[in-house]
Amino acid sequence: MPATTRLWNFNTLLRPLILSLLVAVLGVVVLILPLGQYLEEEAGLALLFKERGARPAPDEVVVVPIEYKAAAALDVANDPARWPRRLHARLIDQLRAAGAATVTFDIHFKEPRDAADDAALSAAIRRAGNVVLFAYLEREAVRLQDDDRRPVAGLERVIPPVPSFAEAAARVAPFALPKVPARVNHFWTLQHSAGGMPTLPLATLEQYSLPALRSALARAGNAEGAAFITLLDTSSAAALDRLRGMPELLERLGGTIDSGAPRPLTALRDAYRNDPQPFINFYGPPRSITTLRYDEIINGDPAALAARIAGKAVFVGFAEQRQPLQRDGFYTVFSQEDGLDLSGVEIAATAFANLLHREVLHPPATLAMLLLVIIYGGLITFVCRHLPAPAAIAAGLALAGGYYAVAAQLFDIYDLWVPLVIPLFIQTPLALFLGLFGHYWLSHHQRRQLQETFGQFVPKHVVDRLLAHRDGVHAPSEHTFGICLATDAACYTSLAETLQPAALSVLMNDYYQILFKPVRERQGIISDVVGDAMLAIWPSPQPDTSSCAKALAAALDIQTAVGEFCRQASRPPLPTRIGLHCGDMVLGNIGALDHFEYRAVGDIVNTANRIQSLNKILGTSVLVSADTLAGMQGFVTRPLGAFLLAGKSQSVVVHELIGRAGDVAAAQRDFIARFAQALHHFGLGQWSEARAAFASLRQEAPDDGPSRYFAARCEQYVVSPPADWRGVLTVEHK
Numbered sequence: 001m002p003a004t005t006r007l008w009n010f011n012t013l014l015r016p017l018i019l020s021l022l023v024a025v026l027g028v029v030v031l032i033l034p035l036g037q038y039l040e041e042e043a044g045l046a047l048l049f050k051e052r053g054a055r056p057a058p059d060e061v062v063v064v065p066i067e068y069k070a071a072a073a074l075d076v077a078n079d080p081a082r083w084p085r086r087l088h089a090r091l092i093d094q095l096r097a098a099g100a101a102t103v104t105f106d107i108h109f110k111e112p113r114d115a116a117d118d119a120a121l122s123a124a125i126r127r128a129g130n131v132v133l134f135a136y137l138e139r140e141a142v143r144l145q146d147d148d149r150r151p152v153a154g155l156e157r158v159i160p161p162v163p164s165f166a167e168a169a170a171r172v173a174p175f176a177l178p179k180v181p182a183r184v185n186h187f188w189t190l191q192h193s194a195g196g197m198p199t200l201p202l203a204t205l206e207q208y209s210l211p212a213l214r215s216a217l218a219r220a221g222n223a224e225g226a227a228f229i230t231l232l233d234t235s236s237a238a239a240l241d242r243l244r245g246m247p248e249l250l251e252r253l254g255g256t257i258d259s260g261a262p263r264p265l266t267a268l269r270d271a272y273r274n275d276p277q278p279f280i281n282f283y284g285p286p287r288s289i290t291t292l293r294y295d296e297i298i299n300g301d302p303a304a305l306a307a308r309i310a311g312k313a314v315f316v317g318f319a320e321q322r323q324p325l326q327r328d329g330f331y332t333v334f335s336q337e338d339g340l341d342l343s344g345v346e347i348a349a350t351a352f353a354n355l356l357h358r359e360v361l362h363p364p365a366t367l368a369m370l371l372l373v374i375i376y377g378g379l380i381t382f383v384c385r386h387l388p389a390p391a392a393i394a395a396g397l398a399l400a401g402g403y404y405a406v407a408a409q410l411f412d413i414y415d416l417w418v419p420l421v422i423p424l425f426i427q428t429p430l431a432l433f434l435g436l437f438g439h440y441w442l443s444h445h446q447r448r449q450l451q452e453t454f455g456q457f458v459p460k461h462v463v464d465r466l467l468a469h470r471d472g473v474h475a476p477s478e479h480t481f482g483i484c485l486a487t488d489a490a491c492y493t494s495l496a497e498t499l500q501p502a503a504l505s506v507l508m509n510d511y512y513q514i515l516f517k518p519v520r521e522r523q524g525i526i527s528d529v530v531g532d533a534m535l536a537i538w539p540s541p542q543p544d545t546s547s548c549a550k551a552l553a554a555a556l557d558i559q560t561a562v563g564e565f566c567r568q569a570s571r572p573p574l575p576t577r578i579g580l581h582c583g584d585m586v587l588g589n590i591g592a593l594d595h596f597e598y599r600a601v602g603d604i605v606n607t608a609n610r611i612q613s614l615n616k617i618l619g620t621s622v623l624v625s626a627d628t629l630a631g632m633q634g635f636v637t638r639p640l641g642a643f644l645l646a647g648k649s650q651s652v653v654v655h656e657l658i659g660r661a662g663d664v665a666a667a668q669r670d671f672i673a674r675f676a677q678a679l680h681h682f683g684l685g686q687w688s689e690a691r692a693a694f695a696s697l698r699q700e701a702p703d704d705g706p707s708r709y710f711a712a713r714c715e716q717y718v719v720s721p722p723a724d725w726r727g728v729l730t731v732e733h734k
Contacts, residue, residue, distance in 0.1 A: 016385040019434050024377035027419075027427045028370050036422055040364055041185055044420035045279070048411045049333040054284025058353045060208075062100075062312050063291045063346055064091070065319030066107070073295035080107070080318055085117035089124035090298050091316065096128045097302035099310030102207045104132040104200060104352075106175065106317030106345040109161040118164065126168040132203050135160045137174040137191065156193040170207050171237060175200035175348055177330055184330045184342075186279040187351045189271055190244075198244065201351035202271055206240045208313050208356070209264035213243075216265060244272055267356045278360035280350055281415055285334040286319070286342055289349050313352060317345025364419040373419055376403060377427040384435025386542070392435045400428045482539040482600060483551040483582040483628060484608035485524070487515060487558065489574045490616075492532035499572075508532070511574055514565050518557035522550040527600045532574075535608070537600045539587055545631045551580055552635055555622050555657060579612030581625040581652070610645035611654060614731060618656075619705015626653035636664040638672045640706055641679055642728045651728045656706065671700070675707065682710060683727040687718045 030036040071078045074087065088105070095103050112118055125131045136159040158174055160166045174191050176199075177184055189202040198206060214232060217225040228249075231239040243249055283289065290308075294316075297305060322340065329341030342350075354360040380399050384392040403423055410416040489511070496504060512534065516526055519536040528535040536554070538547040555578050566573040585602030611623045618640065629637060637655035644651045658664055658672065678693030691714035697707040713729070 016382050019385055020378040020381040023381040023427050023431050023434070024374040026430070027373040027377040027422050030426060031364070031370065031373055031419055031422050037363065039421045040419055041279075042183065044364075044422075045185060045361075045417060046183075046333045047420055048408065048417065049282060051408045052412045054288055054334070057283040057289040057350075058357055059290070060101075060312050060356060061289055061349045061353045062309060062314045063289050063319065063349050064294050064297060064314055064316045065291060065343070065345070066294060066317060067320050069321075070294035073293075074298070085109075085113060085121040087298065088316075089117075089120040091294065092121075092124040092128050092131060094297050094300065094302060094305065095309060095314055096124075096130075098297075098305035098308075100130070100314045101211075101311050102130045102132060102170075102204050102313045103128060104134075104204045104313065104315045104348070106134050106200065106315060106348050108134050108136045108159075109165050110136060110159060112162050112164075118162065122164040122168045125165060129170060130207055131169050132171040132173060132200065132207055133161050133165060133169040134200060135166075135172045135174045135197075137176045137193075156191075158191075158195075158197065171198075171203040173198055173200045173203035175344070177344060177347060182331070184280070184332050184347060186277055187347070188277055189355070190276045192276070198240075199351075200348045201355055204313055204315075204348075204352050205264070205268060205271060205355050206244075207236075208352075209268045210236060212264045213268075243268075263356065267358055270358050271355045274360070275362065278354070279363065279417070280332075280347065281354050281359050281361050282332060282334055282342075282350060283353070285336055286340055286346060287321070288334075289346060289353070291319075313349075313356075315345050315349040315352070317343060317348070319343035319345055359415045361415060361417045364417055369419055373422060373427070376423045377431070380428060381431040381434060384431045387435070388544075388546070389436055393432065396428060396432045396435070400424050478587045480539045480541060480585065480587055481543050481583070482537050482585045482587070482604070483548055483580060484527075484585070484600065484604050485519070485534075485536040485538075485551050485555060486579045486605075486608040486612040487534045488577050488609075488612055489532035490577060491573060491575065495572055495574070507571065507574075510571075511565065514561040515558055515576075518554040518561065521557070522554040524551065524554055533609075535600070535605065537585070537587075539585075539600070543582075548582060548628050548630075548632055549634065551582075551628070552624065552632070552657060553660075555580060555624075556659060559622055576621070577612050577615035578622040578657075579608050579610070579615065580623070580628050580657075581608040581611055582628045583607075607645065607648070607652060610648065610731075611652065614643060614645065614654065617731060618709050620656050622657040624655050624657050626655060629655060634661050635659070636661055636669065636672070638706070639676050639679060641683060644728050644730045646731055671697070679710070682714065685717075685721070685725045685727075687714055687721060690714045691718055 031040070066080045066083070068078050071080075071083070076083050076087070092103055109121075125133075137156055138159050139156050160172050161169075166172050174197060176188065176191065187201065188199050191197045191199055210232070214229060217229050217232075228239060231242070292308065297309075320340075320343070329343060330347060332342045332347070335341045351360075376399075380396055383399065384396045386392075387395055400423075404420070407418045407420055410418055495507070499507065511532075512529065515534050519526060522538075524536045524538050526534065527537045536551075538551045540547045558576065558578060562574065562576045565571060566575060581604050583602070583604040585600045585604050587600055607625070611625060615621060615623055620640075623640070624637065629635075636658040638658055640654045640656055642651040642653045658668065674693070675697055678690055678697060681690035681693060691711065694707050694711035694714055697704065698711050701707060
């Protein structure tokens with residue numbers, strides 16, 4: 001194989017594949033590294049939330065903020081630590097009367113205060129039976145050995161609320177969030193550093209699920225279910241601890257946890273099974289979750305409050321509406337420009353709602369997401385490397401835009417978090433750079449060689465598009481892809497017999513001028529001229545729809561120009577038949593001694609001439625192979641079926657080139673569609689249906705050559721059907 005051919009194969013096949021693999025692998029490596037995960041979490045996730053914006057929070061959760069407005073309305077100090085605890089007792093009693101499913105306090109009651117107030121609050125908690133209290137998680141640095149040089153370990157211990165409150169509460173749970181300049185993106189369902197305790201969101205979900213769990217166990221009607229109900233009555237905390245350690249117990253206890261089970265039970269099962277450190281799916285900025293005023297609940301009518309609170313999980317905690325007053329704020333993707341952050345109680349309520357509706361986010365570094373990064377990186381690199389530079393940029397940006405749109409939709413509709421930063425801001429720029437640099441290098445290399453070798457044969461703009469060799473006219477032939485356009489004048493033989501040679505020479509020079517001009521204007525090369533026949537080529541290093549489009553446009557321009565030529569009164573008619581085909585060919589200097597011609601050699605040249613000759617049989621002017629039309633837009637063609645041309649062993653699917661899309665009338669398009677349907681019957685061997693269809697077409701257009709040809713074939717095949725019909729017509733040489 002010539003060296004230039006090996007280089008072409010490497011450039012067009014191996015190198016793009018290698019580059020695609022490199023970009024794909026690079027994306028995966030970056031994604032699984034801590035840096036990549038950090039970028040996706042801090043930038044990609046924030047971008048997805050910003051694109052989605054706020055959305056309605058679930059109805060099952062309500063936040064009751066402890067804030068300045070409530071303090072003013074209740075005539076107490078704007079210091080939550082100094083609020084009389086009897087207010088919290090009144091709040092719990094009101095919520096219980098209104099039918100709240102659970103009441104969760106994101107407040108640490110760490111020390112006893114007024115004895116009467118504490119007793120009132122303890123009694124209210126006990127009466128409600130559904131209160132979940134916050135436990136403080138304290139981190140302590142402990143030196144492993146009594147040596148200043150030894151490492152220090154961080155130990156965490158749970159500091160529960162006042163014992164009387166803790167004993168009265170249904171559950172006590174911690175809820176740790178970072179208080180550093182870092183964005184809160186996830187939470188813990190289980191606090192492993194505290195012995196695997198459920199955190200506030202999960203503990204609330206467990207308490208919220210108790211009625212549904214009791215009902216499911218009762219419906220199960222078996223001994224294990226009855227025993228578990230007894231355990232729930234004795235100690236719901238112990239029962240839930242057992243259930244948490246054996247999530248399959250939910251399936252075994254009566255088999256009620258399925259697609260028809262209550263939402264709390266399916267949510268509880270998934271919370272036990274899934275990642276204990278899920279990412280928070282925020283609903284929006286502060287106050288996105290339904291928020292009810294503390295003072296309005298205390299002073300409200302329980303019957304009126306029931307419509308807004310009954311059956312819901314209520315979270316109580318510090319949550320101001322203005323940043324200067326904020327005591328418990330955390331930086332999130334929805335932190336406001338004025339500095340107002342989401343409060344801890346709002347984040348806890350959000351986490352609970354995420355668990356209840358099973359809509360927590362999962363990190364993108366999973367096997368499926370890694371595969372997505374591989375596919376995207378490989379695809380965009382391959383596309384950018386194969387397309388011409390402007391098309392590569394457009395295609396790369398289009399792929400990136402499409403990826404972003406799909407990622408945003410998946411996040412919006414399915415809460416699916418796919419990688420964003422790595423594909424769009426690392427793989428896409430790298431793929432564009434590699435593609436454009438590769439095009440620049442290859443184009444520069446080809447232009448320099450071709451200008452030196454073929455400048456004496458073809459125009460410079462053609463030279464710049466060819467691959468060549470430095471050895472001039474003795475250079476080895478070049479294997480390339482190309483489109484061949486073959487023409488033939490229908491009446492040339494009779495003209496040659498009747499005209500004098502001088503007159504014939506003038507006529508043919510004028511004729512070739514109108515043939516050459518469209519080819520030159522469309523960047524084609526006149527490869528050969530013999531008598532009344534011309535062969536033009538459009539070579540390219542690889543299959544290129546733009547070259548095919550130029551060849552088709554040139555054929556239409558030739559057809560128009562020849563029509564005008566033949567209508568001139570002073571000229572004899574020279575109706576011209578045109579055939580186009582594409583494929584691999586050899587471009588080289590054909591000849592010997594001191595005579596060489598730059599020509600195309602290959603089967604596509606012969607096939608193009610055979611397709612051109614088929615016009616005579618079908619009564620058409622311009623025929624094109626289906627291979628040439630692959631991927632083409634902007635042209636209207638008529639399918640004519642598959643033909644085994646003279647001297648060929650493989651059939652060719654042929655179309656008639658009608659015109660540009662904007663120039664073909666609707667009536668003609670309808671005629672083409674009906675012709676295609678008739679041809680479909682013909683291809684299936686349905687001779688009677690095909691005969692009727694073509695007869696109708698002939699009646700409508702008596703001069704239409706293909707209709708006449710296929711109608712005649714149908715008449716023949718109705719009487720004598722061909723044996724072993726496979727939908728291919730054989731054309732004998734004439």
